[in-house]
């Protein structure tokens with residue numbers, strides 16, 4: 001009796017367990033399919049998130065690129081500001097000096113003839129005295145001998161001649177200074193390239209002269225094309241370009257000579273040639289037989305602030321500003337060829353008339 | 356004096372299940388008569404039979420309850436397909452039940468009805484437990500937010516409302532509520548506690564936003580029409596492809612400009628218009644983001660919710676009952692680890708304190724101790740109840 005109650009109880013428990021297990025089985029079947037769906041869903045979400053991340057990665061990269069461009073634009077802008085500030089200050093100074101010198105020089109030059117006339121008249125008068133009073137008193141005779149009158153007569157001619165040449169040279173330089181600064185001519189206008197080149201050379205003349213280190217000086221060859229027409233350009237800025245390129249060439253030659261070890265026959269030379277290209281463009285080449293440009297800096301040369309020169313000597317702005325003037329202001333091209341150890345050619349191609 | 360007991364059975368057979376549950380309760384009641392109770396039932400039971408049995412055992416008891424997405428108690432821990440009952444007996448705490456009908460059509464009125472019925476002559480309730488319908492028989496849903504507004508309107512802002520909306524075991528078709536002996540749908544059953552009752556609560560979630568943020572450019576109530584000026588469905592489709600938005604892919608909705616967010620679970624959608632209907636309202640202009648889960652963080656949110664509630668518990672006495680309302684999505688996503696939520700709470704408490712709770716389709720709880728109640732999703736809510744004069748003390 002007792003046992004059967006126990007059995008019955010156990011049976012009941014078993015039945016309950018079976019019911020529960022059945023229910024759990026049902027439930028886990030449902031759960032399984034739902035889980036499968038859910039994991040697909042999560043996978044899809046994560047994939048998209050990853051894709052988004054990749055996209056934002058590229059966006060970030062692009063933005064980095066844009067920032068770099070902005071930085072280099074800023075550098076260029078800064079360079080233009082520095083340079084234009086410097087150049088306009090220089091231009092004003094040069095124009096001022098030219099103007100100040102111009103007046104006294106014209107006093108000298110304008111009065112030279114007059115002074116010569118006065119002197120000749122006085123000398124003529126003395127001659128007349130000598131004819132009419134061939135026997136002067138002892139004091140006068142002594143003075144004639146002491147001042148070496150005959151030589152004085154003869155030499156005064158040379159004297160005035162060289163004074164005239166000197167004064168002419170000064171006004172030539174003054175004109176060059178004015179041409180170079182061309183403060184009055186920063187507008188777009190027809191100009192003679194050769195005049196611009198010449199005025200720049202005049203200003204740089206001292207740097208071509210012999211020095212103790214370079215007793216030969218720098219030889220300058222002008223190989224100007226005779227048929228070269230005037231071109232429409234900004235003469236002031238263009239002269240600045242010539243100046244920058246020429247100064248670099250002179251620097252390169254100076255450095256080479258300073259290094260020494262060149263053969264006896266070596267002559268530091270800069271050659272400026274101009275011609276009309278077949279494409280009806282003006283081609284200006286400025287070459288030197290200096291150090292040349294090493295390959296490893298070739299793509300940095302036109303970067304603002306890139307320089308290989310010691311602090312205080314190089315700013316690294318010369319070529320950058322020149323490049324900008326040639327390509328942006330004149331729609332021209334500026335490039336160079338160089339063989340390290342042999343020399344460098346900078347070439348400038350300018351349209352005659354930019355439409 | 357407050358005596359709280361629980362009964363819990365995993366027997367799928369309604370008859371056996373309710374008998375087992377009542378056995379548990381009677382044993383712990385020690386002859387005391389309970390005046391109120393809360394019943395959590397899995398979806399496949401014969402509810403009338405169960406309610407009848409309870410009413411026979413304790414005639415006239417103020418019982419509320421609902422179907423769920425999972426049940427838990429200090430007797431069987433976390434279960435699915437089970438029946439759990441918590442009973443309250445007290446001479447110092449007044450507990451009364453009320454119910455409102457037509458929760459979907461007129462949530463304000465239904466809430467008012469429920470509060471009115473439960474309040475009676477007593478006008479100073481200290482806490483409200485609500486277990487309203489979510490899905491109603493035609494497959495549409497009530498608005499948890501509107502129901503909450505209605506309850507707040509009827510109760511006043513100072514009464515904290517806790518609980519959750521009924522579930523149907525992740526089927527999203529129809530949920531059932533219980534009120535005394537009645538089996539209802541589309542209703543709002545509530546319990547109001549007044550007198551010598553001490554209350555505290557805590558909430559935590561554990562979801563992490565992922566992917567790109569969007570701005571809700573057009574929404575009304577629970578209907579989300581446009582995100583970033585494009586159909587809401589497009590926002591989801593970027594991540595889900597052709598798959599429809601589901602409860603596994605809730606949105607984090609940011610609270611203003613802060614980085615605090617609450618969760619919103621998608622429910623139904625319209626492929627043509629691109630509209631998505633959520634289980635909670637999403638305000639226009641709010642910033643939203645898809646979310647990802649990490650099961651460790653979800654589990655630890657349960658513990659965080661509990662410790663927050665415990666830290667806020669007033670007075671020096673210990674709580675005498677714990678109610679847990681956890682979101683069905685948590686249960687679903689935690690899978691075999693769902694039981695850890697209950698376990699963490701259990702381990703943090705002395706073993707004698709009865710615990711009962713269920714997995715909901717939307718939770719009610721204030722965020723702050725004195726704050727107004729919010730309607731949550733994906734959240735774990737802990738409610739601690741007790742008195743100033745616990746039973747153990749003479």
Ligand SMILES: Nc1ncnc2c1ncn2[C@@H]1O[C@H](COP(=O)(O)OP(=O)(O)O)[C@@H](O)[C@H]1O
Pocket residue numbers: 244248249252288290291292293301306307308309313314315316317318319320344
């Ligand atoms: N003719 C040249 N020969 C060799 N190097 C040159 C020549 N022209 C330019 N360079 C190199 O290019 C650099 C940049 O020139 P530039 O922009 O004018 O700046 P800077 O003269 O202030 O250094 C120079 O420092 C020099 O290294």
Ligand SMILES: [Mg+2]
Pocket residue numbers: 244247248316317318319
């Ligand atoms: Mg330079």
